[in-house]
Amino acid sequence: MPVITYREALNRAMREEMIRDPNVFVMGEEVGHYNGAYKVTQGLLQDFSERRVIDAPIAEMGFAGIGVGAAMVGLRPIIEFMTFNFSLVAIDQIVNNAAKIYQMSAGQFHIPIVFRGPSGPAVQVGSQHSQALESMYAHVPGLKVVMPSTALDAKGLLKSAIRDDNPVVFMEGETLYNTTWEVPDGGPDDGLIPIGVGDIKRVGADITLVAWSKMVWTCLDAARVLAEEGIDCEVVDPRTLRPLDVDIIVNSVKKTGRCVIVEIGWPVAGFGAEVAYQVQRHCLDALDAPIERVCSDDVPMPYAKNLEDEVQPQIKDVVAAVKRALYLE
């Protein structure tokens, strides 16, 4: 199977869906002539014309709102935020319009829109450009929140997001664009991954690690370290936070009896707290230890590289949490 990057997978997903459905179009800052700030929309302008690949001014509230309006009248917009940090400028459109119109119009208007772009801390871009906002969006009924960790998931889930009749907040890992994975090279309906279905990224018997996006990779690295000590980790990637595949997490924890939730966001009211609630709700009798959470520290991201590493979950933090949950420390 061909191995492609996460970036290429996203590009292919949009390309295939734009070919499949003429109502799909892309709008955002630098998505056209510049081929995307992160080159995710590479070549789309050339192949689909300015009518369907639209360079927007630096006005997130404006083009997000245009997207919502376009969706109301039957188009299927893909709104790219240069990063999700800038989505905060447009959050009224996302939370108050996109998420609510279907319900407030008594089902008269579907909002088949995708808000996508890079998210999560990157490297030395400062507090305002280095944060994980998925917990905020996952809080909002009416939105779906997708957080793929691999190229395979990115492609299959973006295609499903574009085909979904509801607003989907599709948060890409800013530091994952160059990661690679095997992705089938089939027809337009190949490799679709349904929203709301998780994936076991590593099968293990001793403990369940729940993580999404970049933290899946951190957990897989930690699992390798722990395997050398004879600890067999299962890594569960829910892939979408809303709706959450509670079953896949619960079944894993029922098997292992222990759970560590790893997220790159802040601890307070982070999405991991919701996962922890679901786990204790459904797995109480299976738990051998308190559920552990590993998060970034509860501070705005520092700029200094050493501090930046310090506040974010590292392999050693996951290893330590696993050992706490196994009563090994």
Next chain:
Amino acid sequence: MAQIIGLPKLSPTMEEGVLVRWTKKEGDKVSPGDLIAEVETDKANMDFNVEDDGVLLKLLVKEGDTVRLGAPVLILGKAGEDITALVAQAAALAAQPAAASAPVPAPKEAPAVVAAKPAPVKPTPVAPAPKPAAKVAAPAAKVAAPVGDKVLASPLAKSLAIELGIDLRTLTGSGPGGRIVERDVRAAVISDEQVALDTPVVEAEPTSSETAIAVRAKPAVDGTGAYEDFPASNMRKRIAARLTEAKRDVPHFYLQRQIDAAPLLAFRERLNALLGDRGKVSVNDLVVKAVALALRRVPECNASWEGDAIRRYHGVHVGIAVAIDDGLVTPVVRDADQKGLGSISAEVRDLADRAKRKGLKGHEITGSTFTVSNLGMLGIERFTAILNPPEAGILAVGAVLDVPVVKDGQVVAGKRMTVSMSCDHRVIDGALGARWLIAFADLLEHPESLAL
């Protein structure tokens, strides 16, 4: 009113305890649940919690003292109370001989020895404990009644304990604050409950740990010195119960057969020559493999009686009886029919080693579908084994003996091994069992087929 508090039963098997440390001193006010002392029992150091409000008026034993179960350890009451009479009474009670661990009737008028609360434990999962008996007139016998208090155990440890029939009160937690966690229950399974119950027990010579237990538990000696009672360990009790049940409830019958062991020994020699330093295959390893393949050939014997059905197992999992200190376990070689002799050999050695160190996990000693018990290496020519329910068959393997055999009308030297198969007649009839033994003998007498 002041009262004498006796040493509570902090483990189900304790008869006395050593007061390791007082955590409160005379004059301290205490409330129900307060830790007042640590007591070393036959199991571990246990917490001694007080059950009543009051002031510790007098501590009757010193740290390091050994105290009989139920014997007075402290006087609890209100500050300033006159306890002269109680102190005298406590001294009298303490002076009573060890036999007094049988119920001591409470004095009519004086305050009785009150059973203090046992360790922080939960009623056993099988039989919920009654509420604590009336506080007064609770002789030592009542002390044994578990009092419903919190056991510190993880939810998984609790559900596992129920599933495996382990009494959490007997365990010491290794988690934070003494929390009993999964590994504590699993460890108890190995050492305590899930002992295999199949064969005549091979009694090892008393080991140092047995001696230690015996000394601590003070064997009862009758006045004439005619006998000595060694309190049974939990494992021994469990073996006793399960073997009795198996022999009583399962209709056993026995089939015996001689096997020509010469080809087997020659084959083993060739294998070991090939293996060189990389390990050794034993006769028992070959027997295990042959049993597994014979069960494939005659799958009707890889089965159990289920009351209204005969359950035939898809997997062939062979249990192997291993003698350990004070008992035996049967670790399981899973899917033995699909494993090569080398891996069976390595696995059996590993399981047996860990069995002796009590290092097996629960899943490694459960789920066998047929058991092998081999006393050949101990010189036993032939024996019959008690079945290991729910299995329908167990094979007892005797020693390989040099015997005269008649071959072509001539008496010549031969090698023979006698095996005895015990069958559950509800599952296996005589002819079926014989068929299985034919398959088994055929495999062992043509041992090359074990490598196929």
